[in-house]
Amino acid sequence: MTEMPSKITAPPHFDGMAAIAGRYDAFILDVWGVLHDGVKLYPGAVDTLEQLTAAGKPFVMLTNAPRRSSAVAESMIAMGMPEAFCRHILSSGEATFLDLKDRSDPFYARVGNRCIHIGPERDLNLFEGLDWDQTDRLEDADLIVNTGPWVDGETVADYEEKLATGVELGLPMICANPDLEVVRDGRKLICAGALALRYEELGGNVRWFGKPKAEIYEYCFRVLSGFDKNHIAAVGDSFRTDLAGAQNAGVDPILVAGGIHGDELGNPPKAEIVASLATQWNALPAASIPSFVW
Known part of the structure; x- marks a missing residue:
């Protein structure tokens, strides 16, 4: 090395x-x-x-990628990647899914069963097969699961109020993608990591998955x-x-x-x-x- x-x-x-x-x-x-x-x-x-x-x-x-490994493979195959090359894929989303399912880490000791998802609909397969109750209100949540901005093109500033509220409520956050930004078809977009980094700067507790x-x-x-x-x-x-x-x-x-x-x-x-x-x-x-x- x-x-x-x-x-x-x-x-x-x-x-x-x-x-x-x-x-x-x-x-x-x-x-x-x-x-x-x-x-x-x-x-x-x-x-x-x-x-x-x-x-x-x-x-x-x-x-x-904040999605299950199978979803990553499907998207690449749709782009033209031979299926044989997609046999061994691990995504940060898969690691997140397994952790949310297992809940053996002390991080979950004081976390209830209600989570709020910050992220686009395309990432919802992350929750399939999990027994977490989902809510749309921070005030009703025990945990934030962050897979990225809801809409491509949004900025960290667009989430400032929501992130500050989460910190005030003492909600821990799961970050399913540590990347700060990504280039999509030539355009730079923020990722879940940018929101999680700001959450930590505000005093929030973040559990990170991935590289x-x-x-x-x-x-x-x-x-x-x-x-x-x-x-x-x-x-x-x-x-x-x-x-x-x-x-x-x-x-x-x-x-x-x-x-x-x-x-x-x-x-x-x-x-x-x-x-x-x-x-x-x-x-x-x-x-x-x-x-x-x-």
């Missing part, structure tokens, strides 16, 4: 995965920002997965059992979640420079900006590529 040196220099930049694949035995792949933009698959994504498969390099998809927490990588390591962590790389576009998560989990981070940081990094990525972001998030990429192409 790449160690953080005292003086950070930019990692080597390659044209695609062909120059990197031979260095590792297996891969953990981010989804949104690496394989698709929320609407369509990126050019070259399927070909690159085919090339990895042909080279005998297994992969697991790990995504900070960069090391725990969510354990599923990947079970699927990739038999492979040494030193020979596994995690490909992602976000320093805060993907690269920091890889660092926390003990595997090499590979930066897709044209993702969420694309505008500030440039192409090829500017060495000083890569170094600055690596320092900020304590996550130094072992290498970078412009996009997930072969």
Whole structure:
């Protein structure tokens, strides 16, 4: 795994995965920002997965999506992703679902059975099979389950009053997607993580699921059992979640420079900006590529 040196220099930049694949035995792949933009698959994504498969390099998809893993797979298949490539997916939403179902963590010791959902209707499958009672009023809730803004294009400021009320009521929050923002079809939109971060700033208690927490990588390591962590790389576009998560989990981070940081990094990525972001998030990429192409 790449160690953080005292003086950070930019990692080597390659044209695609062909120059990197031979260095590792297996891969953990981010989804949104690496394989698709929320609407369509990126050019070259399927070909690159085919090339990895042909080279005998297994992969697991790990995504900070606030929906069940099955829903993530269905959406990618609808975009044109071969079903065979969607066999091993773990979403932060799946981890959230399992936690809400199990409730064994001390976090739930003083939490009642009523929750309020902040998030769009497309995330409602997160609650299927759970015995939580849902309410539309913060005053009647015991827990906030945050999967993101109700409407694309809203800002954190649009939720200020509701978040402040939740803190005043002492409601804990579950964040099913730690991402602060995402690029959807070329447009930046806030995610659940932006709302959760503001909730913490206001004094609220948040339980986070997904990258960069090391725990969510354990599923990947079970699927990739038999492979040494030193020979596994995690490909992602976000320093805060993907690269920091890889660092926390003990595997090499590979930066897709044209993702969420694309505008500030440039192409090829500017060495000083890569170094600055690596320092900020304590996550130094072992290498970078412009996009997930072969």
